Amino acid sequence: MQNEYIPIALSTIQPNTCTGCNLYIKIRADADIRYVLYCSGNNALKEDKIKELLYKQINYLFINQSEEKLYLRYMESQLKEVIHDPSIDANVKSKMVYNVAKSIMIDIFNDPRAGDNVDRSKNWVANTVEYVLNNKDATSTMLNMVSHDYYTYTHCVDVSVLGLLFAKYLRLDGKEMNNFGTGLLLHDIGKTQINLGTLNKNGKLSEVEYAEIKKHVEFAHEILNDLGGLNEDSFYPVLQHHEKLNGKGYPKGLKGNEIHDYGKIATIIDVYDALTTKRPYSDARKPFPALQIMKELMDEHFDEVYFRSFVAFLGSRG
Numbered sequence: 001m002q003n004e005y006i007p008i009a010l011s012t013i014q015p016n017t018c019t020g021c022n023l024y025i026k027i028r029a030d031a032d033i034r035y036v037l038y039c040s041g042n043n044a045l046k047e048d049k050i051k052e053l054l055y056k057q058i059n060y061l062f063i064n065q066s067e068e069k070l071y072l073r074y075m076e077s078q079l080k081e082v083i084h085d086p087s088i089d090a091n092v093k094s095k096m097v098y099n100v101a102k103s104i105m106i107d108i109f110n111d112p113r114a115g116d117n118v119d120r121s122k123n124w125v126a127n128t129v130e131y132v133l134n135n136k137d138a139t140s141t142m143l144n145m146v147s148h149d150y151y152t153y154t155h156c157v158d159v160s161v162l163g164l165l166f167a168k169y170l171r172l173d174g175k176e177m178n179n180f181g182t183g184l185l186l187h188d189i190g191k192t193q194i195n196l197g198t199l200n201k202n203g204k205l206s207e208v209e210y211a212e213i214k215k216h217v218e219f220a221h222e223i224l225n226d227l228g229g230l231n232e233d234s235f236y237p238v239l240q241h242h243e244k245l246n247g248k249g250y251p252k253g254l255k256g257n258e259i260h261d262y263g264k265i266a267t268i269i270d271v272y273d274a275l276t277t278k279r280p281y282s283d284a285r286k287p288f289p290a291l292q293i294m295k296e297l298m299d300e301h302f303d304e305v306y307f308r309s310f311v312a313f314l315g316s317r318g
């Protein structure tokens with residue numbers, strides 16, 4: 001029973017707004033814990049109710065797990081307000097930024113051709129860029145959110161978060177961060193068109209299977225072209241994140257400076273995230289061994305200057 005309810009920070013609810021999901025308070029009576037409806041989903045949580053809760057030192061409300069999606073859609077709509085609210089702790093903000101991205105990506109992977117996919121991605125990136133640029137604790141708290149479980153949608157979120165934090169470290173401006181980050185978030189959308197058995201195969205891929213996986217780049221290009229609304233610079237991380245500096249990557253086998261800076265950085269982050277994430281066929285590596293593998297076994301794949309900066313960025317935690 002208890003596991004059916006999940007806590008949400010009261011600070012994330014804007015006064016006088018409807019969350020869309022029922023909000024409960026936790027009541028302890030002797031050994032029993034009960035969840036009592038406090039505000040139903042189609043009613044706004046009034047400011048005086050929030051004040052009353054805070055007065056009683058109740059900082060968390062609860063939602064039923066089955067309504068988590070509704071809460072995340074609400075959070076997505078309130079992200080800007082939350083990010084700019086100085087009273088909300090950076091840990092709470094980072095968790096929300098991360099969970100909203102995960103929710104968006106789950107929807108996109110379920111329905112890659114939905115008309116609002118590009119807008120939702122761009123909005124999330126725009127809010128995250130503002131957050132990362134204007135909050136001194138954003139980098140450390142966001143890095144803590146990066147997950148080590150492997151799902152393609154989590155990988156997309158992690159690559160985008162790492163990329164945006166690294167882009168700040170490289171002093172890209174806000175517009176560049178937006179274009180780069182949106183491309184990173186959507187870089188693997190083409191994997192929705194690949195057979196799941198092949199994608200998650202536990203073991204060596206046959207030549208045919210590898211050729212199929214490689215097609216995810218073209219599929220992504222096609223889906224994003226059809227959807228429209230994406231800045232042309234956002235296509236570089238999508239189209240070039242498997243290109244290698246020595247020309248042995250795919251889909252085009254581009255070499256050196258034929259690869260755009262966004263492509264060079266995307267390749268580094270894509271590989272780093274894959275190595276530090278638990279996969280169907282390997283355990284997660286710690287950052288240092290992952291960077292060591294990249295340096296020793298894949299040296300010719302990466303742009304040296306960006307790779308060194310990336311190592312320095314991780315060492316500094318931003």
Ligand SMILES: [Fe+2]
Nearest residue numbers: 187188241242
């Ligand atoms: Fe990929």
